[in-house]
Amino acid sequence: MSVLPESNLALEVRGVTKRFDTRGIRIPLPWSKKKGDDKQVVAVDDLSLTVERGQIFGIVGSNGCGKSTLVRIISTLLYPDGGTISVFGHDVVEESETVRRLINRVSVEASFFRKLSPLENLMFSGQTYGLDRETTAARTFEILGRLGIDEAQVLRPLEQMSRGMQQKVAVARGFLTSPIVLPLDEPTTGLDPASKRQVQKFIAELHAEHDATVLLVTHDMAEAEKLCDQISIMAGGKIVASGTLSGLVEQAGLEGGRHGLEDVFLHVVGHAFDEEPEDKKAGAAASDQ
Amino acid sequence: MLTSSIQLRGAWAFIERNFRATRRYWGWEVVFLVYSIVNVLAVTYIAPGTEALTGVGATTDFMVIYLLVGTLVWTYLNGVFDAVAFMISWERWEGTIEYTFMAPIKLVTMLGGSALFSILYGLVRTLIVIGVVSLFFTLNVADTDFLTATIFVLLGSVGFLGIGIMAAALPLLFLERGTQMTIVVQAMLLLVSGIYYPVSILPDWLEPLSWISPATYILEGIRGAMLDGKSVFDMSAELWKLFAVSLISLPLGVWIFQKAVDYAKRTGRLKRYG
Ligand SMILES: Nc1ncnc2c1ncn2[C@@H]1O[C@H](COP(=O)(O)OP(=O)(O)OP(=O)(O)O)[C@@H](O)[C@H]1O
Numbered sequence A: 001m002s003v004l005p006e007s008n009l010a011l012e013v014r015g016v017t018k019r020f021d022t023r024g025i026r027i028p029l030p031w032s033k034k035k036g037d038d039k040q041v042v043a044v045d046d047l048s049l050t051v052e053r054g055q056i057f058g059i060v061g062s063n064g065c066g067k068s069t070l071v072r073i074i075s076t077l078l079y080p081d082g083g084t085i086s087v088f089g090h091d092v093v094e095e096s097e098t099v100r101r102l103i104n105r106v107s108v109e110a111s112f113f114r115k116l117s118p119l120e121n122l123m124f125s126g127q128t129y130g131l132d133r134e135t136t137a138a139r140t141f142e143i144l145g146r147l148g149i150d151e152a153q154v155l156r157p158l159e160q161m162s163r164g165m166q167q168k169v170a171v172a173r174g175f176l177t178s179p180i181v182l183p184l185d186e187p188t189t190g191l192d193p194a195s196k197r198q199v200q201k202f203i204a205e206l207h208a209e210h211d212a213t214v215l216l217v218t219h220d221m222a223e224a225e226k227l228c229d230q231i232s233i234m235a236g237g238k239i240v241a242s243g244t245l246s247g248l249v250e251q252a253g254l255e256g257g258r259h260g261l262e263d264v265f266l267h268v269v270g271h272a273f274d275e276e277p278e279d280k281k282a283g284a285a286a287s288d289q
Numbered sequence B: 001m002l003t004s005s006i007q008l009r010g011a012w013a014f015i016e017r018n019f020r021a022t023r024r025y026w027g028w029e030v031v032f033l034v035y036s037i038v039n040v041l042a043v044t045y046i047a048p049g050t051e052a053l054t055g056v057g058a059t060t061d062f063m064v065i066y067l068l069v070g071t072l073v074w075t076y077l078n079g080v081f082d083a084v085a086f087m088i089s090w091e092r093w094e095g096t097i098e099y100t101f102m103a104p105i106k107l108v109t110m111l112g113g114s115a116l117f118s119i120l121y122g123l124v125r126t127l128i129v130i131g132v133v134s135l136f137f138t139l140n141v142a143d144t145d146f147l148t149a150t151i152f153v154l155l156g157s158v159g160f161l162g163i164g165i166m167a168a169a170l171p172l173l174f175l176e177r178g179t180q181m182t183i184v185v186q187a188m189l190l191l192v193s194g195i196y197y198p199v200s201i202l203p204d205w206l207e208p209l210s211w212i213s214p215a216t217y218i219l220e221g222i223r224g225a226m227l228d229g230k231s232v233f234d235m236s237a238e239l240w241k242l243f244a245v246s247l248i249s250l251p252l253g254v255w256i257f258q259k260a261v262d263y264a265k266r267t268g269r270l271k272r273y274g
């Protein structure tokens, strides 16, 4: 593809900050509150990271630490207040259309026209990415087949499927358009152990087959350990630790016995929380779906 | 592949999806159709009703056509407006809005697809309503200049779409109240566009609003063609005004929508949060 430079940097996040004002449009009226009373949440705080082409890069962190917000900025759904993000050298704000062609996000909530079937929903997605009908239909059946959804289910309204099955269709939609960068926001949350493995295996296979770069946000430490080449731990909108699994264990200074990501997480995030001021903790406690 | 064919395919995707989804919610479509038909009948019966009340029947046929044109055009424009103005609310309600906005198509492609669907939707609905209503009233339409009427409807649809797109932007600006505001816009159009009466009877302060509503000129055009047998050439002034209003409202609508999307992406209002 011509939009892909010879770059090895799939994703470059530089000093990104995102704040949310929790009130609506402000019309300055005499009785409205003064500016100092603004309820602002800092969701992402001067965050930087780089993901190399072909990596599966994991992000873990407690609820409300800004993971989904970061994913939304990368996916062009939110504009950052400060800093820049580029996908293969294309700025997510300035060259949004190019970036959108390169990526596809899967999020924790399935999000479909529920009266329509998986095929009808994916037909819509595929065509908005420029795929023709035949290719879209063929890929839909192929991908959903690999995820264990049979043909009859592909044609039935989505509302008749369980949440886990809908989530698989969401994963299929993400891979349908052959994105080369895939931000996956908790793709396996809510799946049973067998389905979870199916999806994990699928991510690993497609990653190997297609030279795709994956940014995997997860609360499942075992999943991150299993799939990711590199893991970052987020807290309070910042990255507080980063490295390979063994690197993280070493950084955390955990000694004796076999330590996993969970130990590192509790160690690092526990510390990060201890250092945080009270008001920020309150903001971080509110959680995303 | 050429970018233009990608955009065309993208626009088609919206038409197809909206059509399929509309079909699945057929129960609601039936309800809305029944409502529209009853509404058209109820309004049109005001004409013979007036004759029964006053004993004056000289203008009854005129009034039947006058009201029928108004209420049918309103049915059509309402259908178009609904399909466009509620597109954000609909996507939000289904939960797909973020996915739709992630597609690598231009905003005008998305709007174009939705707009084309809305015109088809409005036309089909209105044809069904006309079919049923014609069983109730015998009309002499032999002298009608249908070409003139069609030109006014099509050009007017473009202008009306512009207003629909502006209204569609409201839910992007106001998470909670946006959809409610959209309905208020719709109601205001009903009041000021001269659907059931000439706009000249509006209070002086309200009448100027009728000048910016494309519906005003559509109705003048169609009524001219059906009641006075006027042709496009006889009504070139109205046609020019309609053209001017459409020429402004469509690009303005797209521009406002673009700004609203930017605003939503800056403030995190694309999707209902939490
Ligand atoms: N659109 C929004 N409007 C207002 N506040 C928001 C919005 N999106 C996120 N926030 C706030 O930003 C902070 C970070 O939220 P975010 O959803 O990014 O967290 P998360 O790490 O994904 O959490 P979880 O693990 O629960 O999914 C939270 O305090 C949240 O309330």
Ligand SMILES: [Mg+2]
Pocket (backbone or CB within 6 Å): A067, A068, A069, A185, A288, A289
């Ligand atoms: Mg989240």
